[in-house]
Amino acid sequence: MRPKKIILCVDDNEQDLSVLSFTLSTNGYRVISATSGQQAIEAFSNAAVDLVLSDYSMPQMNGGQLIGHLKEIAGHVPMILRGDPQALSSEGYAADAVLSKKNCSPAELLERIKIMSARKRGPRKGAQRHFQPMELAVAS
Numbered sequence: 001m002r003p004k005k006i007i008l009c010v011d012d013n014e015q016d017l018s019v020l021s022f023t024l025s026t027n028g029y030r031v032i033s034a035t036s037g038q039q040a041i042e043a044f045s046n047a048a049v050d051l052v053l054s055d056y057s058m059p060q061m062n063g064g065q066l067i068g069h070l071k072e073i074a075g076h077v078p079m080i081l082r083g084d085p086q087a088l089s090s091e092g093y094a095a096d097a098v099l100s101k102k103n104c105s106p107a108e109l110l111e112r113i114k115i116m117s118a119r120k121r122g123p124r125k126g127a128q129r130h131f132q133p134m135e136l137a138v139a140s
Contacts, residue, residue, distance in 0.1 A: 004030040005117045006047060010040040010066065011055040020053070023106050024113070037061030037069075044070055049077055051117045055101070056083025068094045078116040 007029050011017040014035060021031045032047055034040035037060060044052070052070055056063040067079045071094040081095035084102070097112060 004028060005050040006030045006032060007113065007117070008032045008034065008040060008043055008047070008049045008052045009054075010034045010037070010052070010058070010063065012036060012058040013055070016055070023110070027110055029113070029117075037066040040066055041069060041073075044073065049074075051113060052077060052079040053113070054079065054081055054095075056081055064095070080112065080116065 005028075007024055009017060009020050009024065009031055010033075011020065012035050017033050017035065021033050024031045032043050032049065034043050037058060040052075040054070043049075052067065054063040054066055058066075061069075063081050063083060067081055070077070070079060078096045079094070080097045080099060082099050082101045082104070084100070096116060099109065099112065
């Protein structure tokens with residue numbers, strides 16, 4: 001049996017977070033929940049998270065700021081930012097994907113998570129690496 005992928009879900013609205021956690025856990029994911037940016041940073045630092053799913057609108061630290069901070073810690077982890085499309089369109093983000101919170105169905109969200117959490121880290125299997133030959137210094 002393959003280990004479950006760990007998803008860090010961040011949302012200050014506990015009802016939305018509960019629904020999201022239930023949806024993900026019933027679809028085979030292990031969920032770590034956080035209701036603030038600070039809780040998310042602590043959880044991210046203490047667990048081997050496979051994907052981050054964050055709401056944009058949160059007090060103290062919005063989702064864009066949170067993802068920017070988490071990318072500094074571990075840039076290889078895929079991160080999805082969810083929120084109001086009009087608020088999200090005004091800025092650029094470090095998130096790997098930006099989804100509308102209102103217009104994205106649970107099935108679409110699960111499909112995006114499946115694709116992003118399945119990404120392999122490092123070079124693709126069978127890909128050739130190109131090394132530049134280095135000149136060695138010869139001691140005289």
